[in-house]
Amino acid sequence: MTTTNPLGSAVGADDRVDNAGSAAQRERRKRILDATYDLAKDGGFDAVQMRAVAEQADVALGTLYRYFPSKIHLLVSALDQQFEDAQSRLQARDIPGDTPAERVLYVLKRLTRGMQGDPKLTEALTRAFMFADSSVASEIHAVGMSMTSIVTQAMHGGAVERDAITDDDVTLARVIGDVWLSALMAWVTGRSTAPETAAHMETAVRLILR
Amino acid sequence: MTTTNPLGSAVGADDRVDNAGSAAQRERRKRILDATYDLAKDGGFDAVQMRAVAEQADVALGTLYRYFPSKIHLLVSALDQQFEDAQSRLQARDIPGDTPAERVLYVLKRLTRGMQGDPKLTEALTRAFMFADSSVASEIHAVGMSMTSIVTQAMHGGAVERDAITDDDVTLARVIGDVWLSALMAWVTGRSTAPETAAHMETAVRLILR
DNA sequence: ACACAACCTAGAACGTGTTCCTATTATGGG
DNA sequence: CCCATAATAGGAACACGTTCTAGGTTGTGT
Numbered sequence: 483m484t485t486t487n488p489l490g491s492a493v494g495a496d497d498r499v500d501n502a503g504s505a506a507q508r509e510r511r512k513r514i515l516d517a518t519y520d521l522a523k524d525g526g527f528d529a530v531q532m533r534a535v536a537e538q539a540d541v542a543l544g545t546l547y548r549y550f551p552s553k554i555h556l557l558v559s560a561l562d563q564q565f566e567d568a569q570s571r572l573q574a575r576d577i578p579g580d581t582p583a584e585r586v587l588y589v590l591k592r593l594t595r596g597m598q599g600d601p602k603l604t605e606a607l608t609r610a611f612m613f614a615d616s617s618v619a620s621e622i623h624a625v626g627m628s629m630t631s632i633v634t635q636a637m638h639g640g641a642v643e644r645d646a647i648t649d650d651d652v653t654l655a656r657v658i659g660d661v662w663l664s665a666l667m668a669w670v671t672g673r674s675t676a677p678e679t680a681a682h683m684e685t686a687v688r689l690i691l692r
Numbered sequence: 693m694t695t696t697n698p699l700g701s702a703v704g705a706d707d708r709v710d711n712a713g714s715a716a717q718r719e720r721r722k723r724i725l726d727a728t729y730d731l732a733k734d735g736g737f738d739a740v741q742m743r744a745v746a747e748q749a750d751v752a753l754g755t756l757y758r759y760f761p762s763k764i765h766l767l768v769s770a771l772d773q774q775f776e777d778a779q780s781r782l783q784a785r786d787i788p789g790d791t792p793a794e795r796v797l798y799v800l801k802r803l804t805r806g807m808q809g810d811p812k813l814t815e816a817l818t819r820a821f822m823f824a825d826s827s828v829a830s831e832i833h834a835v836g837m838s839m840t841s842i843v844t845q846a847m848h849g850g851a852v853e854r855d856a857i858t859d860d861d862v863t864l865a866r867v868i869g870d871v872w873l874s875a876l877m878a879w880v881t882g883r884s885t886a887p888e889t890a891a892h893m894e895t896a897v898r899l900i901l902r
Numbered sequence: 903a904c905a906c907a908a909c910c911t912a913g914a915a916c917g918t919g920t921t922c923c924t925a926t927t928a929t930g931g932g
Numbered sequence: 933c934c935c936a937t938a939a940t941a942g943g944a945a946c947a948c949g950t951t952c953t954a955g956g957t958t959g960t961g962t
Contacts (some may be wrong), residue, residue, distance in 0.1 A: 510940095527825075531918065541940080542943090543920090545940055545941075553920090605825075609822075619882050657895070657899065661874075671825055673832060689864070689899075714959085753911090754910075754912085758910085762949080
């Protein structure tokens, strides 16, 4: 139930893969993820073809599969990285808003706008996340952790020590994350517009953080 | 943005496809869906292979594609049928519970238990639903309607005239549906156990229908 | 009964995710 | 520096979703 990176070290949900391996390997990994973003940004899920990723990243197809055992792993890893980037950007700044609900909404709307600015990329990452099966459990778990962490931080406003976050906070954050994902999915599949997505999220968050 | 059934009539979200076409065509459609259930029940999403479905349903591959334009359409249609069956079964009975939250939880837990009794089938249907893109929007919409309808009925307890259901009810029901789907997905992908799924749903519903 | 359209069957063919194989190239220990 | 091992390149091969083609069958209006 663990995957291995090119160095053969076990990669669990809590490992930071980014720093593993030689410099050349880190660069290969980066090239692969960059190629993935590029292709996804232009053509969405379908355009992220493994042969194309390999070619654009200048690695052999087999090497790509050694780094990411499937297209879904690749895309979910890309999503996770995006979330972690977003999270550290948020950690660095103060979150406006007087109540938890206001702050959470501020953060979620910001994130959502960001993702809606790159619809194809978002479509690719979201659909991969949704399609993932149990073999991608650890990557999915990592994404869930990032998302929960983003929401709990927003609830408390700005950077916060881990101790200040209760189990109840986490529960609330998870429910909010669920709603956010569903709303994002409805938008990605064209069932709802951007304003509807925002409104739905707003309703849900005010309901949950009442 | 509409598909056509074998008779060439437009099939929107509100049509009842089940009754369209000749008797032979209705039987073919049923054989296809039955084969889909069979294969999904045994082997999940991966086992629902179009060639296998066609063979087991005793139709040509091209015919299968005429009835359902993709594997995803096929599986989402199967999911929709399950939901509609569940809904009519619920409509026929009284829902126990003194508060909306109690009744909704009763119904959701019942549904969830039912789906967890057929893990492979649930995996197949849920993953198809999650993976669907905008070309499946109308089928997905139908599923969402069924789900919302199940929840609003539960909120009101038993059968209810359409007028009694307010926009607010629908909003609440949608949020609950979102959470339910996410919880189901977490269970399907092995990220949470059945009791955890139930607990998560319980928390969320009590929070939302407070 | 006939003509015509719609539908169906059987199976080839194609695209893309995935696996596999062989030769070549780093990498690290003696 | 040399060897053993792992990693990579290059590309063939395979699986399954999907499309397409050719010919047979069914149903319908006249």
